[in-house]
Amino acid sequence: MKSTKNSGIKKSGILKFEELNWKQIQELDYQKTIFYLTISPLEEHGPHLPVGTDIFTARDVIFETAKILNKKKPELTYVILPPIPIGSCKFNTDFPGSISVSSKIVRDVVYSFGSSLAHHGFQFMVISTFHMAIAHLRGIYSAMNKLKNKYNMKVCEPWGPFFFSDEIKNREPKLGFDSSREIHAGFRETSLMKYQYPYLVDESYKNLQSIYRDLESPRIVGKKFKQLGLKEGYVGSPSKADADYGRWFFNEIVNVYVNATIALYENGKILKLPKNKNIIMKALFWE
Numbered sequence: 001m002k003s004t005k006n007s008g009i010k011k012s013g014i015l016k017f018e019e020l021n022w023k024q025i026q027e028l029d030y031q032k033t034i035f036y037l038t039i040s041p042l043e044e045h046g047p048h049l050p051v052g053t054d055i056f057t058a059r060d061v062i063f064e065t066a067k068i069l070n071k072k073k074p075e076l077t078y079v080i081l082p083p084i085p086i087g088s089c090k091f092n093t094d095f096p097g098s099i100s101v102s103s104k105i106v107r108d109v110v111y112s113f114g115s116s117l118a119h120h121g122f123q124f125m126v127i128s129t130f131h132m133a134i135a136h137l138r139g140i141y142s143a144m145n146k147l148k149n150k151y152n153m154k155v156c157e158p159w160g161p162f163f164f165s166d167e168i169k170n171r172e173p174k175l176g177f178d179s180s181r182e183i184h185a186g187f188r189e190t191s192l193m194k195y196q197y198p199y200l201v202d203e204s205y206k207n208l209q210s211i212y213r214d215l216e217s218p219r220i221v222g223k224k225f226k227q228l229g230l231k232e233g234y235v236g237s238p239s240k241a242d243a244d245y246g247r248w249f250f251n252e253i254v255n256v257y258v259n260a261t262i263a264l265y266e267n268g269k270i271l272k273l274p275k276n277k278n279i280i281m282k283a284l285f286w287e
């Protein structure tokens with residue numbers, strides 16, 4: 001990290017927001033600073049994965065993204081905000097460990113972070129979340145719209161648009177099964193944790209039976225996991241987990257964030273969720 005001659009004030013590179021004082025923040029180049037905000041809930045992830053699974057991935061991806069970007073675009077400053085462990089996950093609060101806040105709160109928190117920065121002239125923020133529940137995304141996207149309208153702030157959330165496309169399926173190594181049905185604490189996430197935090201994966205994952213549900217079906221709206229027969233709190237095949245896939249998947253996610261940051265900075269490009277997700281979001285009540 002570079003620093004100025006006498007004051008020791010860091011002006012570029014990768015910075016942790018909470019370690020800076022306001023003078024250092026004031027000295028950042030407003031046009032060349034990208035803020036990263038990680039926001040994902042603490043939430044049950046089956047009997048085998050930690051409740052911080054989403055936040056671990058969302059946070060670690062950002063540090064890796066910043067490292068790569070710092071080499072690719074060293075003229076920019078990457079400021080990483082501390083992760084916010086909140087999100088909307090009402091559907092599995094019938095398990096201890098799931099802490100759900102309303103989508104309104106998600107919206108207000110994201111908006112408050114963004115507007116507090118935009119108020120001082122900062123222009124770019126990338127939101128990192130690995131929690132793809134529509135109510136949670138609704139809070140994030142609503143805050144993004146508000147930030148754009150009020151401050152012309154450029155804010156994007158890269159993972160949702162990628163996750164809901166066919167890109168993962170098209171790019172992933174050959175598996176012999178459909179990984180898009182691995183919705184919660186299944187093959188994909190167990191593989192990620194086996195790669196990132198193997199010591200946090202309970203060995204019982206090897207004996208968990210495959211269980212599938214279409215959580216987007218209108219019939220299940222408003223139902224909680226146990227009502228859907230998801231007694232262990234996962235959807236998918238954790239037993240197939242593989243650390244090599246986890247490494248591939250992690251790097252793929254990083255790649256998505258690297259590209260989205262460059263597109264945001266260079267062209268003000270804000271990725272959108274697919275239309276059908278927007279329709280569902282609009283139909284939801286704020287709660």
Ligand SMILES: [Zn+2]
Pocket residue numbers: 045053054130131184185189
């Ligand atoms: Zn998850």
